[in-house]
Amino acid sequence: MSLNPEQLKKHCEVILQSRRIKNKIVVLCEGVTPKIQGRESPQSYKAMEQMPDANFYKACVPTWWRQKLPEFFNCGDRKDVIDTYFTLLTLHKQDSTNSYLDCDRLFAIIDLDLQLQTIDNYIFTDTEAIFRNLYEKSEVKEKNAAQHRIWITGLIHKEAYFLTPELQSLFDDYPNSPIYQENLVSLTNIYSDMADGISSDRDLQFNLKRAFDRINHCSGLDCTLDLDKFQDSWKHQFQNTTDATQKHELIVALLTIKKAKDYWHLIKPAGDFSRDERVFREQLSLEIGRFYSQQSSDVKCHIPFFFKALHECV
Known part of the structure; x- marks a missing residue:
């Protein structure tokens, strides 16, 4: 279920006002948003990187990246991630004095999936258009990477x-x-x-x-x-x-x-x-993330290459 407009605005305000994003790359990803008794809170967002999805991508950060590490935020489903991306930009533009966001360092990564997800007011009209521009024969098109702020997984989804x-x-x-x-x-x-x-x-x-x-x-x-x-x-x-x-x-x-x-x-x-079995798989996924953190950023290695592209904005 997607965030309603009120939830989306509150979600974005908490991110914008989070001091930990100052001078940092921000990566929005899919996953359950933090809630306390049904409401988002700044305190719950402090534990964001311990939640599935965000914590997997955090584990994937290359071992050579030692300073100004990216900050990750779960944002719901694919549509929620896209809506969060554009709402953050809009709210920051409306009142940059109440925001720690650097808009040039804002990124999103979402699943390719089978279904098409349209994207309004972006250089690519939908998720498949991003995929076609970003990948060819299962490899990242390195020459096209710099223009992408909303990234798509090269495989069907994170799992x-x-x-x-x-x-x-x-x-x-x-x-x-x-x-x-x-x-x-x-x-x-x-x-x-x-x-x-x-x-x-x-x-x-x-x-x-x-x-x-x-x-x-x-x-x-x-x-x-x-x-x-x-x-x-x-x-x-x-x-x-x-x-x-x-x-x-x-x-x-x-x-x-x-x-x-x-x-x-x-x-x-x-x-x-x-x-619980779920805990076991979460721990295993973090070990997999650490595996990716040690791989070369070759065009065949989608996740390491994504972080190589991010690092250009440090």
Whole structure:
């Protein structure tokens, strides 16, 4: 549920009046907004970076970035994030004396998702237009990055970055042995399960052309707007290729169009973990964030590259 106008204004006022954003980059992201008894409060915003979404991106800040670290704020759903971005700019313009915001250092990052989200009064009309300008063949277009203030994930949503192939060793070595479907986490098995769910995915069916337009550069895939044929072609290629580069391309294509949240939520701790499963996944996501914080800012590495682009504004 999106913020109503009154909630949105209050949410933005709290951010603008937060002293911790002074001379800092501000990053708006999706996630539950802090509330105390149904109302936002300055005190609750102090704990913002301990909340899911914001704390994941905070964990991703590169290890080489040591001063003037970005400040992260959960803002609700995709529409809320976009509305917050523009409302912050408007309120700051109306009364800059009551704001610590540097408008040139304001950014947002939202999920690509399958559905289109329109954006008014921006250089790009919708989320897919941002995606097409920012990415090509699953890589960031470095020459275009500087013009983007509202960033889109290159994979379908944040949780897809929790399941990328290079994380297998992290799952293998993680304490309390992460379990998926009663076995130790095997990302290959998760990809196979995701592929098995393609033909019955109604969201994918309703947004098929948009989804296939994102990945039609992948050789060997049947992108003729038939989910069954696409599913069969993906599984055939994945099971039979011996080329590591092609297999990685297939996985990235899958994570660009097939929602990963449900599969991520099936990852659980071993039986000796005493706390809630949600807490386990939050802790695991922070470890994944720290993994990304140590990666190079190559155009193939979406999250590290995002922070490289942010750092240009320090």
